[in-house]
């Protein structure tokens with residue numbers, strides 16, 4: 001059984017396979033490799049591909065295209081997009097996008113994608129004379145966890161086994177790199193129907209490393225179509241759904257022609273296919289209409305170069321991917337941006353599917369293409385955990401290559417804590433509240449040990465598909481919680497950019513606030529521990545030592561509530577002073593505790609003998625999670 005590679009595109013999808021050591025796209029009955037990612041829901045079942053695309057104007061209310069834009073996203077985030085495509089969102093479902101569909105139950109983008117995947121799978125069955133093995137499916141580099149999960153769900157619905165999700169630009173690099181055995185730094189510029197990605201890749205002896213990625217999930221050939229349609233029909237927004245769709249389709253045809261000829265036309269029809277008017281358009285007119293859209297790719301290219309620590313001069317070759325890179329203005333723009341002619345030997349429509357098929361073949365373990373190909377992609381935003389004081393402990397910094405894992409050990413902050421709430425965040429700001437929350441989960445059933453005793457090891461793993469797995473384990477008791485990270489919805493590239501910009505703008509204040517919070521948390525910990533020790537063992541101190549300690553403790557108690565970052569030094573100084581003045585007392589208690597522990601009694605007995613658990617501090621009931629939701633980094 002051959003493995004297959006699938007490019008699940010916004011506009012078109014393809015399936016490819018390696019046969020006789022060469023990757024090729026599988027063709028339909030009309031010898032076409034591209035299957036329009038368009039689905040119509042008829043009473044007799046879904047109609048997928050060209051027929052659905054061609055007849056979309058007549059069946060607008062039950063035909064869906066470009067739905068990849070909505071994969072894994074919440075309605076609140078993409079209402080504007082839905083309006084743009086004139087889809088009616090099902091308001092009764094706030095958690096995920098669902099479109100109303102004439103004569104059919106509402107449909108989700110995952111269901112639409114699964115119909116496209118089913119059609120590709122059927123094509124593979126026909127061409128390969130049997131079921132394909134597993135599939136490598138490509139996704140835009142900027143797809144976050146929810147969007148990747150949604151893609152996997154669609155594959156599962158279509159009965160496909162997903163071997164791996166692969167970033168589209170990386171797939172293109174595989175196609176080029178393996179064909180040419182080149183080495184150097186490549187920029188992959190991928191402008192498709194609905195998304196734009198740029199990736200900077202380092203290619204060396206057949207090993208790819210993605211140094212950085214940037215992009216815009218709302219930029220592509222669809223925008224060119226709309227710009228051209230609006231150029232010829234300025235009142236496009238006022239037209240009926242059917243009319244607007246027909247004009248957009250005519251603009252798309254005209255756009256394609258203008259890649260080869262200097263003049264073409266947009267033929268307006270009344271929605272039933274009858275031509276009503278025709279507008280002549282020159283390539284110059286078209287370029288004027290789309291220039292602002294093409295220029296929007298510049299910012300992402302600059303960001304990707306900066307993230308990779310490179311300038312345009314360092315790039316050895318630029319690879320073009322996606323149907324929209326056939327537009328001459330786009331090619332000129334890319335050439336000017338990187339100071340060199342782009343590399344476009346392979347068919348830009350097929351290069352991603354070809355790369356995916358090569359990767360799928362390599363995963364069989366018996367590939368003739370390469371046997372030690374290592375593939376590294378990067379994480380677009382840092383991943384971390386909220387710790388005491390609401391600050392973020394970063395586990396995996398942005399632009400880390402994947403797969404990537406990281407672990408840290410934490411402890412509890414309050415005596416008798418039986419549960420810990422771990423809050424996962426994504427972003428680059430210092431405070432958890434300024435980042436995006438990915439989810440919370442609880443490690444329950446801890447035996448209620450004194451603060452500081454439990455050792456909770458938290459592991460982060462971003463797998464080869466870019467999906468985050470988190471697990472937490474208390475090392476003494478072996479109590480474990482594996483976390484299902486269920487992000488409520490994905491981030492758009494714009495949001496990622498806003499988050500990155502704000503993390504840069506706020507870097508200085510963030511760090512100051514973080515340092516103040518850390519100082520306050522540390523002071524709180526010292527004061528809490530000291531109060532507990534004094535309640536239990538006041539008798540061990542002389543009156544003089546007691547007065548000396550409490551005098552500094554009172555000053556620290558007063559100082560540590562400050563919210564002014566300028567007070568951080570005073571808090572730290574007082575904490576150190578308190579540390580120094582109470583050191584002999586701490587030493588004496590430790591020695592006494594050691595003697596008790598060495599006598600062989602269990603930790604909880606020791607704890608209660610030391611008065612640690614009946615000192616009036618809050619002690620959650622068994623099995624209940626403590627309210628304190630932050631852990632304390634060790």
Ligand code: AMP
Pocket residue numbers: 009010011012013191192193194220221222252255256257259321322323324325326327348349
């Ligand atoms: P993709 O998502 O890579 O399949 O790209 C599809 C996009 O490429 C659509 O917006 C198409 O209209 C566009 N496209 C395909 N062929 C051409 C062409 N010859 N000239 C301009 N745009 C094209």
